[in-house]
Amino acid sequence: MTNAGSTRAGLGVTFCGAGIALAIVCLASLLIGAGNTGADLALATLLGQSSNEEARFVVYELRLPRMLMGLAAGAALGVAGALLQAVTRNPLAEPGLLGVSAGSGLAVAIAIALGSSATTLRISVAQLGALAGCLCVLAAARTRGVGSDPIRLVLAGAAFSGLLFALTSLLLLLDQRTADEIRFWLVGSIAGRSMDQVTAILPSMALAAVLILLVIRSLAALALGERTAVGLGHRPELVRLTVVVAVALLVGATTAVAGPIAFIGLVVPFAARALAGSDIRRALWLCLPLGPLTVIGADILSRVVVQPSELPLGVLTAMLGAPVLVAVVRANRLPSL
Amino acid sequence: MNTASATRIFSSHWLTAFAITAGILFASHATAAPRTLETAYGEVAVDGQPERVVTLYEGALDTALTAGITPLGTIATRGGTGVAAYLQDKAKDVAIVGTSRELNLEAVVAQQPDLILASPQLSKEQYELLSGLAPVIVPPMAGWKTDNWKQEARLFAKALDREASIEQAIEAVEGRTEQLAESMHSRYAENDRSAYLVRWMPQGALVMSSQLFTTGLLSAAGFEVEDGGLVNGERPHSDLLSLENLSRVDGDWMFLATLNEEGRATLDAARKSSAFSRLDVVQRDRVIPVDGQLWTSASGPLAAQAVLDGIESVIQQ
Secondary structure, three states: OOOOOOHHHHHHHHHHHHHHHHHHHHHHHHOOOOOOOOOOHHOOOOOHOOOOOOHHHHHHHHHHHHHHHHHHHHHHHHHHHHHOOOOOOOOOOOOOOOOOHHHHHHHHHHHHHHHHOHHHHHHHHHHHHHHHHHHHHHHHHHOOOOOOHHHHHHHHHHHHHHHHHHHHHHHHOOOHHHHHHHHOOOOOOOOOOOOHHHHHHHHHHHHHHHHHHHHHHHHHOOOOHHHHHHOOOOHHHHHHHHHHHHHHHHHHHHHHHHOOOHHHHHHHHHHHHHOOOOOHHHHHHHHHHHHHOOOOOHHHHHOOOOOOOOOOOOHHHHHHHHHHHHHHHHHHHOOOO | HHHHHHHHHHHHHHHHHHHHHHHHOOOOOOOOOEEEEEOOEEEEEEEOOOOOEEEHHHHHHHHHHHHOOOEEEEEEOOOOOOOOHHHHHOOOOOEEOOOOEEEEEHHHHHOOOOOOEEOOOOHHHHHHHHHHHOEOOOOOOOOOOHHHHHHHHHHHHHOOHHHHHHHHHHHHHHHHHEEEEEHHHHHHHHOOEEEEEEEEEEOEEEOOOOHHHHHHHHHHHHOOOOOOOOOOOHHHOOEEHHHHHHHHHHOOEEEEEEEOOHHHHHHHHHOOHHHHHHOHHOOOOOOEEEEEHHHHOOHHHHHHHHHHHHHHHHOOO
């Protein structure tokens, strides 16, 4: 499995396959919903053969932004997870681990406690929180001048995330209005987001993409070991910082509009490595179709299981992600880093 | 013999003295006889006129205040740190002994209560802890039924020995709803009265049960409250309704409950969602933001009057 896609041609095939699967899921997400607009009517609307106003609204105003949000969130979370796993050289690292999710969660809780509403939240708040959380972790990891140890980073991340979550819980206990507002935000969802919100996160994603392209070669070298990378003329500290900023941009933007969506940042890079091998330069590309594939697929499920209501997406990704992860871990040797 | 008659004289003296004192004491409120109440955890005996009352339920605080008794301690309203806004004037000096989710038992003990009025949801464990302090009255009414609040109020009134004044307050509420229903029926046609009570989230709506305290008052005041068949009988509200199915709550009126004071802001936020703003009820400008503390958390005669104030201003606008 690990070597299946390790040739360039094999990777191309895998990538195309994932792309086609993604296209199918995207189409399905426009056709399937919790409402009365069935697949045939939705298809007719898409092809311009239906004048049903209700169906047009459902497809273009509800399902389309939702699909685009899923594309953006899935790609961002998948890539962020792959980056964090590469930079910490820990296959279990995910955005939740480096204080990123906890930081943006706390920032959002504070913003709501100060009177902002979950409905009209600004993206920069969650991004600043994500960045602050991440930088705190980095600072804590290097307090004694030995900042180059990835294990130290993971431990500091776990400790800091715990602290930030505790502060969030404290805030929610003290202020029940905030608790009530944030309850549905905290499980994560991509429903009911407007086109404006989708476009609002694009600049952050573009900036993160530029940062990633700048350090991707150094990051691949880092996989050979800290000393080797230094020997090859790379600067691990700088690479790590750049990656952390990119991850904060990606996760902060996604979290601000969709809430924390669990497990995507863990499962997607895992699958990508299983298909493409452990070279970050290949796995990262494969995360681009696999992330949205997972998010949109889970979102479609969330619409149909409890009609006419919907399950929160974050609940579903956690419920699906955990058994999948266990199955993968039991079935294969772990694709290591 | 001698001693016996002396005892008899002595005790009859005491009896007379007691009778006179009791007569003076209870002249204002006729009976404070020992009484037995049917509660969720069996029969509870209460004697005399309770003076140190602690209420662990918003409906109990409301009932006590209606009866003119100010409790020593009470719980904070949902989503707040003090009592609900509509009771602020009457209960500003009442100590807060926790929230509905988390009681501060030490604070309850510190009030040295002689009567505790609790919520129907009080757990057995907490009941046993509290009943060591004072008689604990847990209403036996389970589930969500529109008239539960009346039975709860009557039960609390019996414990407080103020049955007459609570009965009067309940009748006042019933009389007012009948008047409102008349005026509703004269102003709005039969096919123009359907109403939903809804909480709004960006990803959908929660529909409140038509069996709640407030939705019951809405029905009594002439609205036809519906829940779109979305609410399971055991629960106060529906699951998160998909935005694709919002038309199911598109009636003639929508009451939008918010937990913050800026109801208008919540309405504006909801309007940003195209799925919400295209609803008929929104286009007709018939969405009424209401205080969630009062509309989805409170109960009792005073709450009823406050809710009816809101309903009246809607009917007569």
